[in-house]
Every structure is written in structure tokens, then in C-alpha cells.
Amino acid sequence: MAISETLNAAFIDAQYQLWKADPGAIPRDWQFFFEGFELAGAGVFSADKAESVCTEDQALRQSRVEALKYRYRDLGHLLACLDPLSACPVTHPLLELSAFGLAADDLDRMFFTRRFSQTHQATLREIIRVLKETYCRSVGVEYMHLQDPSEKNWLLERMETVRNQPLMSREDKVRILNKLYQSAVFEQYLNKKYAGQTRFSLEGGDALIPMLDALFLSASNSGCREVILGTAHRGRLNVQVNILYKPYEDIFREFANSFDPSSVVGAGDVKYHSGYLTDIKLANERMMRAFLVNNPSHLESVDPVVEGIARARQNILGDEKRTQVLPILIHGDAAFAGQGVVAETLNMSQLDGYSTGGTIHIVINNQIGYTTLPEHARSTRYSTDIAKMLMIPVFHVHGENPESVIHVIRLAHDYRQTFGKDVVIDLICYRRYGHNEGDEPYFTQPRMYERIRERPPLHQLYTDKLIGESVIKK
Known part of the structure; x- marks a missing residue:
């Protein structure tokens, strides 16, 4: 359509008459023009x-x-x-x-x-x-x-797009249930066999096990070859057995070696400080090297150590994109909010000389620190608020909804791989026993522990859910 043509009213009228008689008799640009003209005249987009x-x-x-x-x-x-x-x-x-x-x-x-x-x-x-x-x-x-x-x-x-609750396959749900039972049976056995010994039970935060299982699989599928893991005391033995597949005999031997009924002093360091290096064959048939870093009683002091090891391994492997080695840090809620080394480590996460391409932080939020409730321990709403010093997402997830937990950990991993930044997951759960297995929490938090006593374990809750969905049979 030439500009000169649009300025000639007689020409436009002649073209219009031709179009009315035979639309194909005029060029396509004029056809579109008159179609729009007729559409407007029909009142489809009327002023009213x-x-x-x-x-x-x-x-x-x-x-x-x-x-x-x-x-x-x-x-x-x-x-x-x-x-x-x-x-x-x-x-x-x-x-x-x-x-x-x-x-x-x-x-x-x-x-x-x-x-x-x-x-x-x-x-x-x-x-x-x-x-x-x-x-x-x-x-x-x-x-x-x-x-x-x-x-x-x-x-x-x-x-x-998925309302933060994507559909999961039957295989995914059965795998979650299997990992929950592995976690529960392990803790129950230790509680009976070595009653009263300190082990920092994971019970109440059992969703951590299927969570880490899903994270390892997601990391492997994206090309990750190594995981460097730093953990809190709580759940450390469970992670070694059910995620890193440390032999049960080795764990039980540590209990036997450190337990002397006639003495308060054991042999060597405590079992929940020990590290572990292993190569794992995952469910997707791929191999993953995992290194659980030794951790002293000073809780979060392991954070910069994990980051340093991860950075060194990335440099050795020539991992310029920092996607082949994944650092994972598991924290307690009180320690994450209360220990300065957390802020120091977060502050270094985006510096060229120290970055590891993003760390997955998982906070096992028992909603209590030893015997101190959150309202007496921090000035922030969430234990994770210190992480908002960085421009990174923070996910809070119900610890008794394992499918939401799996969705969040997969999303967190994909974010880390895509943007090379840290991400924090606040796993809100509870602690079924006291700070360790030697103290009685009813003395200091009777109301809280009355509610905990009434809570059925997660593997039972999820079993009932899958039976109701006809995923498994009773």
C-alpha cells in the first residue's frame, strides 16, 4: 500500500467497491484494511x-x-x-x-x-x-x-503455573515413603538399643531424608559429580546411613566404642562429629562422590570449611561454571540466626575470589534452640531473615508435607544451577525429644511437648495419605 494511494479518496472508494464485489481483485494489504474497516463498522468495538x-x-x-x-x-x-x-x-x-x-x-x-x-x-x-x-x-x-x-x-x-504443588508420579511418592520409613526405623532402633545415648535424633524432622535424596538425584541429572556436605548435629547419623549409605555396622560400632556404662568418658571423638567420604550409586544409575565434612561442637564453624573445600574441588576439576561440585549446608534454626559465622559466610558467597556457584542451605527448624523459644532468641520473624542480606530466595515449607518439600528442593536446586547463587530452605518441623536424648523437654516446654506427644510420626501420616489416594494398599 503506497502512501500516495492513501491520500486519494476517489482511489480508496474505487478499491472499496472492487473489494465488495470480489475481495481477491485487490492487493492483500488493501483486503486487510477493508476487513478492519468493516469490523469497526459492525460495532464489535463500539464506543459504548x-x-x-x-x-x-x-x-x-x-x-x-x-x-x-x-x-x-x-x-x-x-x-x-x-x-x-x-x-x-x-x-x-x-x-x-x-x-x-x-x-x-x-x-x-x-x-x-x-x-x-x-x-x-x-x-x-x-x-x-x-x-x-x-x-x-x-x-x-x-x-x-x-x-x-x-x-x-x-x-x-x-x-x-503449578500452584507450588506439582503433580508427582506414583514412583516418586513410593520413594518418598520408603525414605521416610528408612529414617524412622533407624531412629527407633537406636532409641531402643542405645537408650539414653546422645545421637541427636532426626525424629520430627524426618522429611530431611527424602529431601536430600531428591536433591542428590536432581544434582546428578544436571551433571553434578560431587557434593560437599556440612551438617548440624541433628540428623547427622541418619544422613550418613540413609543418604551416604554408610554401613549400619560402622554406626553401631561407634555407639559400642563410645559407650561405657561405668564411665562418663568414651573413646575418641563423638560419632556426630565424624566426617565421611564415599562414592554413591544413585537411583538413576549415576555415580556421585559425597564428602561429609567433620564438624566440631562449634556448630556453624563448618560453613566456611565446606565452601573452601567446594571451591578447591571446582578449581581442581576446571569447573568454571561451578556446576559440577555442589556445596550443601544443613543448619539448626537457632544457630543460623545466632552465630556470626553464618553472616560472614553468606557475605562472601558472591565474591569472585570465594564464590562456589551457590550453596543450598537447609535449616532444620525445630522452633527451639536447646531450651530457648524463638521469641526469646532472635529479633526477627524467621530464623532465616539474615539470608535476606543477599538477593536470594527463601522458601519456608511445612515439615509434614513431604511432597511440598520435594518440590521446593528441586526448585531451589534449579535456581542455583541457573543463577549461580545461594538459596535457603526453612524446613519447619519439631524435635520429638529434648536437645539430646539425655534431657527432659517437658520441664522447660510442657505445652509444646504436649502437642508433640500427640503428633503421629511422619511416615504414618504419609502412609495414610497414600492409602487414601490408592497409591498403596493397606
Whole structure:
């Protein structure tokens, strides 16, 4: 279509008459022009309809809905059901309709939304339902503080498309159940065989075992060859047996060697300080070298040691992208919030001379530090808040929802591999016994431990769930 033609009214009218008689008799650009002209004339986009959609009042309502969506992404974790020992929150003043200038009358109004409907329109009720399913169930996410839009959009796309609860195969569910039983039976045996001996039982935080199992598989599938692991005392023996496959005899021998009923002094260092180096054949038939670093009683002092070993191994392997060696740090909630070495290690994570391409941090959140409750131990809402000194995501996950735990650890690993940055997972659970097996927690936290006493173990809860889904038979 030449510009000179569009300035000649007689020519345009002649072309229009030709198009009316035979659309194929004129060039395609003129065909499109007249088709649009006829469409507009038919009133499909009439002024009245445009006015009904684009009034000032509707535009203001739409902007309020956009603010609501942003705040659910930012603060939806405040309504997430995360604590196995407490009732789930149902309201929060910052997420009420009135906080956005909206009312119950708006719930059934249609609004534009790019993500939550194939037609790009949905009622406010539907928009809120999707947001709550994504950010207010068993996974709470803090990621809107990230300053890189590509990172935020990457996370948003992977969470909102599956509502943070992707479908899992029967094989995945059975594997989770198997790892939960391995964890539980191991702890139960130690509790009977070596009653009263300190072992820092994982019971109450059992989801850690299928979580690490899924992480090792995800890392292997992405080309990772080595894992450097630093852990807290709690669950350390369980991890050695059920993740690193240290022989049971070796663990039991350590109990026998360090246990003398007639003496309070054992032989050598305690078993929950020991390291372990092994090569593992994973379920995907690939090999993975795993090094559990020796850890003294000074808890988080192992953090920079793990990072240094991981960096050295990456340099030796020529791993310039830092994807072949994965550092994993497992923390306690009180130690993560309370020990300065955590902040120091996080601060070095993005420096060229020290970076390891991102560390997966898992906080076993027992909601207590020795005998001190969180409200008496830290000034922050979450034990993980120190991690927000970095532009990295923090996931909070219900410790009795193993499928959500698996989803989060896979997402965290993919984020680390994609962006080369740390990621923190807050596994909210509880401690079935005292700080160690020699103290009685009912003396200091009677109400908390009354609730814990009533909680069935996770392997039983998940068994009942899979029976109800007909995944397994009773």
C-alpha cells in the first residue's frame, strides 16, 4: 500500500467497491484494511462497549487488584500453613480486601489477568484463590526482594503455573515413603538399643531424608559429580546411613566404642562429629562422590570449611561454571540466626575470589534452640531473615508435607544451577525429644511437648495419605 494511494479518496472508494464485489481483485494489504474497516463498522468495538470496560472507576479497581497480586507474592507467606504444631492462619490485615480499597462486592467482578486465565480475564474471587493456592498453603516464599527481574520472573513462572504443588508420579511418592520409613526405623532402633545415648535424633524432622535424596538425584541429572556436605548435629547419623549409605555396622560400632556404662568418658571423638567420604550409586544409575565434612561442637564453624573445600574441588576439576561440585549446608534454626559465622559466610558467597556457584542451605527448624523459644532468641520473624542480606530466595515449607518439600528442593536446586547463587530452605518441623536424648523437654516446654506427644510420626501420616489416594494398599 503506497502512501500516495492513501491520500486519494476517489482511489480508496474505487478499491472499496472492487473489494465488495470480489475481495481477491485487490492487493492483500488493501483486503486487510477493508476487513478492519468493516469490523469497526459492525460495532464489535463500539464506543459504548469500550466505555463500559475502561471507565475511571474500573481502571482504579484494576490497579487495586494489581496491588493485591503483588502483595500476595510479597507477603503471602504470612498466611501460609507452615507449622505442624499450630493451627493455620486464616487472615492477615495486610491481605484483607479492605487493605486495597476493595470489597466483597468486587469478588465476582471480572478483571484482566495475564497469568490466571486462558481468556486473560477472571473474577477477583478466582484470582485470590490461585494466589492463595500458590503462596498460602504448605510453601511460603520470600522472593520479591530480589532486584533482578529475570530471577523474580523465573521463580514466579515455576511457582504459579503449578500452584507450588506439582503433580508427582506414583514412583516418586513410593520413594518418598520408603525414605521416610528408612529414617524412622533407624531412629527407633537406636532409641531402643542405645537408650539414653546422645545421637541427636532426626525424629520430627524426618522429611530431611527424602529431601536430600531428591536433591542428590536432581544434582546428578544436571551433571553434578560431587557434593560437599556440612551438617548440624541433628540428623547427622541418619544422613550418613540413609543418604551416604554408610554401613549400619560402622554406626553401631561407634555407639559400642563410645559407650561405657561405668564411665562418663568414651573413646575418641563423638560419632556426630565424624566426617565421611564415599562414592554413591544413585537411583538413576549415576555415580556421585559425597564428602561429609567433620564438624566440631562449634556448630556453624563448618560453613566456611565446606565452601573452601567446594571451591578447591571446582578449581581442581576446571569447573568454571561451578556446576559440577555442589556445596550443601544443613543448619539448626537457632544457630543460623545466632552465630556470626553464618553472616560472614553468606557475605562472601558472591565474591569472585570465594564464590562456589551457590550453596543450598537447609535449616532444620525445630522452633527451639536447646531450651530457648524463638521469641526469646532472635529479633526477627524467621530464623532465616539474615539470608535476606543477599538477593536470594527463601522458601519456608511445612515439615509434614513431604511432597511440598520435594518440590521446593528441586526448585531451589534449579535456581542455583541457573543463577549461580545461594538459596535457603526453612524446613519447619519439631524435635520429638529434648536437645539430646539425655534431657527432659517437658520441664522447660510442657505445652509444646504436649502437642508433640500427640503428633503421629511422619511416615504414618504419609502412609495414610497414600492409602487414601490408592497409591498403596493397606
